[in-house]
Amino acid sequence: MSSEIAIKVEGLGKCYQIYDNPHDRLKQFVFPSLRRLLGKPPKEYGREFLAVNDVSFQVKKGEAVGIIGRNGSGKSTLLQMICGTLTPSSGSIQTTGRVAALLELGSGFNPEFTGRENVYMNASILGLSKAEIDARFDEIVAFADIGNFIEQPVKTYSSGMYVRLAFAVIAHVDADILVVDEALSVGDAVFTQKCMRFIRGFQGKGTLIFVSHDIASVQNICKSAIWMKNGKVERLGTAKAISEAYLQYTLQEIYGEEATLTSIAPVAIDDQSMPDSSVEPVIDYGAVASVTDNIQAAKGWTTAQAEIVSVVLSHLSAGKTACVFEGGERVRMSIRAKTHIALKNPIVGFLVRDRLGQDLFGENTLPFTEYTPTAVGAGMIFEGVFDFKLPMLPNGLYAVMVSIADGDAHDNVQHHWMHDALIINISSSKIRYGLVGIPFERVALEVINE
Numbered sequence: 001m002s003s004e005i006a007i008k009v010e011g012l013g014k015c016y017q018i019y020d021n022p023h024d025r026l027k028q029f030v031f032p033s034l035r036r037l038l039g040k041p042p043k044e045y046g047r048e049f050l051a052v053n054d055v056s057f058q059v060k061k062g063e064a065v066g067i068i069g070r071n072g073s074g075k076s077t078l079l080q081m082i083c084g085t086l087t088p089s090s091g092s093i094q095t096t097g098r099v100a101a102l103l104e105l106g107s108g109f110n111p112e113f114t115g116r117e118n119v120y121m122n123a124s125i126l127g128l129s130k131a132e133i134d135a136r137f138d139e140i141v142a143f144a145d146i147g148n149f150i151e152q153p154v155k156t157y158s159s160g161m162y163v164r165l166a167f168a169v170i171a172h173v174d175a176d177i178l179v180v181d182e183a184l185s186v187g188d189a190v191f192t193q194k195c196m197r198f199i200r201g202f203q204g205k206g207t208l209i210f211v212s213h214d215i216a217s218v219q220n221i222c223k224s225a226i227w228m229k230n231g232k233v234e235r236l237g238t239a240k241a242i243s244e245a246y247l248q249y250t251l252q253e254i255y256g257e258e259a260t261l262t263s264i265a266p267v268a269i270d271d272q273s274m275p276d277s278s279v280e281p282v283i284d285y286g287a288v289a290s291v292t293d294n295i296q297a298a299k300g301w302t303t304a305q306a307e308i309v310s311v312v313l314s315h316l317s318a319g320k321t322a323c324v325f326e327g328g329e330r331v332r333m334s335i336r337a338k339t340h341i342a343l344k345n346p347i348v349g350f351l352v353r354d355r356l357g358q359d360l361f362g363e364n365t366l367p368f369t370e371y372t373p374t375a376v377g378a379g380m381i382f383e384g385v386f387d388f389k390l391p392m393l394p395n396g397l398y399a400v401m402v403s404i405a406d407g408d409a410h411d412n413v414q415h416h417w418m419h420d421a422l423i424i425n426i427s428s429s430k431i432r433y434g435l436v437g438i439p440f441e442r443v444a445l446e447v448i449n450e
């Protein structure tokens, strides 16, 4: 394996024997020996089920890869094989360095042992000597922040406390590869922030496999992603592209019976075409935002029952150049759509996303029309209008996602969804902190006499 590669998975499979009822399981346990004694040929009472089926991929050192997929798609099984806690039925896995994993609740710790005993047991399984664990124990306990519970058996822990301790251990074992499953979601906000800070720090040094149902987190943390479906790799690519494809798939699953979603137009912008905003020099105070209409090339999907026909960002103050903005000024987003069927309660919305696909800001008309729906007949044009102050954004490329739907907050059908109807290109921005800048009215350093 090349020295650049941290994980290499080839033709990996995990096959389980499953039974239609408990009796068959019992028969499978008892009868084979009986049949052997009686000289009869063996008989199978269950059937084989491939939880992971012929999976191959490579992860480069230092890369962060997200794994997404629906319940039962094989994500945890795959992770357990990568971590070595489950033996593959076929294929191979090669990893370089120390692999530490935060897998689903219940794995890893012995429930009868105290937190302290589990820390020692776990860290030594991960390769730390007793002296190394002694030296790090206080830091681990401080990170977990579970107080005196460290001396209690972990079976008395809440799920949040369990994960705090498990994460504290893997954060202190100098892992080269970190595998983090959905488990983080049970931690409270303070702890999740702590873990995310650790993960971001780790990213520069080690390789990360991150499994989550939260697409935004995957896009936020990972550069690339793997979409698992029915035990197989459905797609792999950039986190942004995979998240969008997965989102379309899940929406199709939700609306499947009501609408056939059709993909529209090829990819318009990709990560390669998006400059890394963090390396752009900050030249002066004022940002220049140029907006490009990307409707013809936008990707997304449609039921073909209603379609977006135009998306325009315009100035509300006179005398400004049509498609150049600075941030902070009053603007209007107008999204016009045409129906091919009657819509009872059309909803128009937009969302501005950065190059990593992170949602920055947006709005939809539902909160304003929910109690006074405006029905639109077939063949008519309607428009969503949003007046607001344009936030100030750091340098980089942004995509404006627009959508039209029909229904209410609980029951609605998405009719047309465009990931990148407008592309906003920001240059020479002074904004350096955070995802979205705000127009500060005053910044000063003052000496206060006591």
Ligand SMILES: Nc1ncnc2c1ncn2[C@@H]1O[C@H](COP(=O)(O)OP(=O)(O)OP(=O)(O)O)[C@@H](O)[C@H]1O
Pocket: 016, 017, 018, 049, 050, 051, 069, 070, 071, 072, 073, 074, 075, 076, 077, 078
């Ligand atoms: N020990 C087992 N015996 C039989 N089938 C199993 C076993 N463990 C897992 N499976 C099956 O393998 C499939 C994949 O399970 P896995 O837990 O890997 O999915 P997952 O993608 O992690 O799901 P989730 O998002 O719900 O955690 C499921 O259909 C599950 O029922």
